[in-house]
Amino acid sequence: MSSVIGIDLGTTNCAVAHRDIDAASTGVTIPIPQLTSPGTLENRALLPSFLYLPQSSEFPEGTLALPWRPDGAIITGEFARTHGVKVPTRLVGSAKSWLSYSGVERSAKILPWGAPPEVARVSPVEASAEYLKHIAGALQHAHANYSEVILTVPASFDAAARELTIEAAHAAQLKNVTLLEEPQAALYAWLEKTGDSFRKQVELGDVILVVDVGGGTTDLSLIRVTEENGDLQLTRMAVGDHILLGATTWT
DSSP states (O other), rough: OOOEEEEEEOOOOEEEEEEETSSSOOOOOOOOOEEEEEEEEEEEEESEEEEEEEOTTOOTTTOOOOOTBOOOSSSSSSSHHHHHHHTTGGGEEEHHHHTTTTSOOTTTTOTTTOOTTTTTBBBBBHHHHHHHHHHHHHHHHHHHOOOOEEEEEEETHHHHHHHHHHHHHHTOOOOOOEEEEHHHHHHHHHHHGGGGGHHOOOOTTTTEEEEEEEESSEEEEEEEEHHHHTTEEEEEEEEEEEETTTEEEEE
């Protein structure tokens, strides 16, 4: 039986779901184990998209170890977020927004932004890869089998941001990765929920506005209802061009 892992690589949180393609059931979300304090590993529904770069002797030895990563060199997720508030110069956040920002060298080690020289930095690509490495390690630890990975990205991601996202996925040793635009994923979810009855809710020529309001970005797509061989089709006609929440123009 073939199965797919879906990963929402979010600006603020990451989520993971699993579905058996040959089964009639819908996908189910997968809890993500992560540190919530030194030495405490807990399952959470979401993986906060934060990295904390600890000092060499900041925590007792072994308390940052994960079952799939014993070195504890980087903290990812809930504890990274809560502890990083106390030491913001070692906290990496909003890597996804940096990944889409052409005003910087996105493969350069620039994060945490404004950190003092003694703090080792990572690039937006490396930060994204760390989130995906955490997820991949958790899946491997849980012996989750899958044949394909669907990784969502904003519709407004340019070609460079998409390629860098694939680069991050490869660095996490994820294979058979397909990128899916987030508004398109939301539309697919609606279609699955409504089934064939969606044809009763739209007419030829209608335009559907899909709005994805995330923790750090707003993503919009316009979908036109078209016809092909007498059957209704949904065709994307425009996407929002944005960097951060509230900064949106149409292209």
